[in-house]
Amino acid sequence: MAEGKEAATVEAFAANLRAHRGRPTQIDSVSIGMLPAFIRGVTDHLPKAQITFDKFHVIAHASEAIDKMRRREQKLHPSLKGLRWILLKSRGKLTVAQRAELEPNTFRGEWSDLIHPAVTL
Secondary structure, three states, rough: OOOOOOOOHHHHHHHHHOOOOHHHHOOEEEEEOOOOHHHHHHHHHHHHHHHEHHHHHHHHHHHHHHHHHHHHHHHHHHHHHOHHHHHHHHHHHHHHHHHHHHHHOOOHHHHHHHHHHHOOO
């Protein structure tokens, strides 16, 4: 693990590896945040490494995108108001009434066909 948020951090890691008789080309996998500088650093200095984005950043990025879409759709369709917390809640912790709201026959009208496949994953 290395501190820093620039491509230079990965460059310094590769240099330190070489200084200790390691070879950056032996690194075959790295887990990093989604910063473009890190991606560039790994691509430039650890050429054989397969990049895996860490779970925290992937979930945060997806959550932000979903929230933006939900806000936009809620302005167009007020019937979606209040749905966010039901969708974010663990299915095992939903009340009977909340589970019923997600059922295809009872789900807020026209959105049933769009939302139901996502909540049944």
